[in-house]
Amino acid sequence: MDKNTGNRLPAPGLPTAGLSTAGLSTAGLFDHHLTDEGLARLWSMLDSGRYEVRAPQEAALLCVAWLVRAGESAAAAALVEEIRPFAGEVRFAPHPADRPVPGADAVHVRTVGEVAGMLARRAPRPGIAAQHEALTVWRPFEDELLDHWLRAGADPGQDAGQDPGQDAGQHTEEGAALLARYRRLAATHTRCAKHLDPKSNPAVLRRALEEQVAGRALSPRLAGLLRHAVASMVAKRGRPGSAEHTRLRGAQAAQADRAAHQDLAALVLRRLAPLDVSRGVEDIGPLIAPVTAEEAARYGLPAGAVVPAPVRAAVATARSAPLDTLLEHGLIPSAEVLGEVAEQLICTHTARGYADPALRTLMAATYRAGRDRRYPSWWTPEHHARITELPWVRAVAPWVADPVEQARSTLRTLGEGWVRAFPGAGLPNSTVRMLSGLARLAELPVPFAAEPLADSYSGMAGPEVLAAARTAAGLLRGTVYERYHGIDYAAVRDLADARDRHGFALLCAERAGRPEQPLVSDPAVVAQAHILTTSNLATLVVHAGLAPRGGWGGPARGAFAAATGPAATVKSTACAWRQLLFHLALCDADEQASVLTWIDARAARLPARAAARIARPLADLRQAAAVR
Structure with a gap:
């Protein structure tokens, strides 16, 4: 029934209350x-x-x-x-469903199913398992052996075999029981092999016990070894039952009571089991909380045991939240992972244009549901168009804001996230291709340039490469970027205006010092194309309106840190330095001066090797920045 007008929708032959949907066709x-x-x-x-x-x-x-x-x-x-x-x-x-569907802005690094798979593959750690067995099985048994010989008279300073007053037959009977139990323990508990060392003190005690139970007198050598073993064990841990020994064994028991990592991982796996494996999780708190009293009773785990940090970190990757939240919490570790997450934002970009929260969430769920799970990168403009043309999506379309602007907004969101979190890294090629598809929906006049940048047969640059280079020329002509790289952006613009794809490829080869090499395959020539086109950064700024919060100074500093960090390689340093020049070129004069002062101070504190690696580029940067 229409909640506002009372007009009934066509639903012939059905009651209006009390009907369960179970069993309905x-x-x-x-x-x-x-x-x-x-x-x-x-x-x-x-x-x-x-x-x-x-x-x-x-x-x-x-x-x-x-x-x-x-x-x-x-x-x-x-x-x-x-x-x-x-x-x-x-x-x-x-x-x-028991849990709300994710909102339109929610993204995650891994699904619940992927995290569950990671936890299920966590193999037990043999060293930890052996230590747990030693503390819970073999140390208590060794204490019983030691106590037996102390009561039998093998105390330090006494002759082995001297009976302080207890019946020898009783000792023999107890000894036989100890040996029988040892054989059962050795057959069952095989992780810890230290007890098998014939030179160990517990082995000496057992060997002497075997002789005693067999009714044979101890040889002088074995008797001496027995006295030495007993004395060593008492000196190291104290007599069983003494305050010193009790404190030690209490601490070891507390250590043994700590649940093994794999047991706690198995508990988290049980907590994940009821959740939808294809989604992330908005609230991961209950999944990584300490062991509850109920779980302790059910699974034999110590109550209050804390989930290990590696398990908590794995679960955190399934957190479903806005992109900014994931970036702030360090849950997106690289530009490559950001590219994977970008797909989720791109597929729901239209849904974020609905003002009504319930409809916005519903449309996001609709776009997500269209995913073909056979392919890791599934989103295409064609897929988006198919969803948009569904009758029910068309029916609510009047309540969505301009979808073109929504596409541009998503491009800005992704670009700002990339520049802020990974200012020294380029976007993976797979992500660039997705952005190109989104750019079509955003009706941008310039597509993004994805590799290969040239035709494999002719060697001519692709038309999108020329467009990106022309955009860069308009943005960066006369800046520190153009001066540092020695670019004549006026000439680049002329090539682009003339649509001279072959000429542009020749220019890249000449700049690389390899005029005979094609743009499509030679890394040095391709690097020059990336320099001339800014790896799509200029396109994002000019046509998508990319403008990082707080200005370009922060990304410039971040790019310098990436270029000089301990994990930097020759390739990553070159990319970060190119990004640094771009960010610096978009700073105003005061901000640029501030960044250069910061770079000088930071460079002075670098280790010798890192300082030597950037000495020449840094000198060239100072020279390019000094020219106005």
Whole structure:
């Protein structure tokens, strides 16, 4: 029923209350959700977000419900009539869920299923398992052996075999029981092999015990070894039952009570089990919390045991949150991982244009549900167009903001995240290709240039490379970037205007000092193309409006730090230095001077090797910056 006007949608032959959806056919489920009860259930899902859209068509009835609640009964009825012929074959209803569906801005590094797979593959650590066995099995048994010989008279300073007053037959019977238990323990507990060392003190005690149980007198050598072993063990740990010995064994028992890493990983795996394996998790707190009393009783773990840091770090990668949040918490470790996360933002970029929160979340779920999971990089403009043309998505389209501006906003978000978090790194080629697709939806006049930058047969630069170079020329002519690299951006612009793809490729080869090498394969020539085009940075600034918060000084400092850091390689340093020059070129005069002063101070503190590596580039930078 229309919540505002009271007009009933077509749902013939069904009651309006008390009907369970269990056992309903696809058509019956469709009709049920058009009753008062069904619409109320859908409205509840929209408000709580507790639903799953596993395929795009499962969002259709939620769109109907949203239209009804918005007072658009005619649009809702038209949508119902359009999809009703398929109701017997297609499920148009969502699946109920215990947890809210992620919001339109939510992204994650790994899904719950991927994290679960990582934890399931965590193999037990043999060293830790052996230590646990030693503390819980063999140390207590050694104490019993030592106590037996002390009571039998093998105390330091006494003759071995001297009985202080207890019956020898009783000692023999106890000894036989100890040896039998040793054999059972050795057969069951095989991780710790120290007890097998014949020269160890416990082995000497056992060997002497075997002689005693067999009724044979100890040889003088074995008797001496026995006295020495007993004396050594008492000196090291104290007599069993003494305060010193009790304190030591108490500390060791506490250590043994600590759950093994793999046991705690298995507990976290159980906590993950009820969750949707295809999504991230908004709140990871309960997943990595210490062991509860209930879990301790059920799984034999110590209550309050803390989940190990490596396990917590693995679970954190499934955190679902806005991109800025993941970057602030260091959950995106590299530009490559940012590229993987970018796909999630790109696929839902249109959904973020809906003002209504419930509709925004629903549309994000719809776009995500279109993913073909067979391919790691699945998003394309064509895929996006197919989702956009679905009848229920079309029906709510009047409530979305300009999709072109939404695409540009997503480009800015990704570009700002990249420049802020990884100012010295270039974007992976796979990410550039996705950005190129998004640029089409954003109706940018210039595409992004992805490798290969030239035709493999002719060696001519691609048209998008010329466009990127022309954009860079307009932005950077007369800047420190042009002076440092010795670029004649006026000539570059002329080549681009003339669409001289061959001439541009020759220019790159000449700048690399390899005029016979093609642009498509020689790394030095390709590097010159990246310099002339700024690896798409100029395109993001000019056409997508990239402008990092706080200005370009921060990225410039970050790029210098990346170029001189301990993990820098020759290749990464070259890329970071190119990024540094770009960021610096967009600083105003005061900010540029401040960054250069900071660079000089930072360079003076570098280790000798790092300082030597950048000495020449730094001198060239100072010279280029001094020219106005």
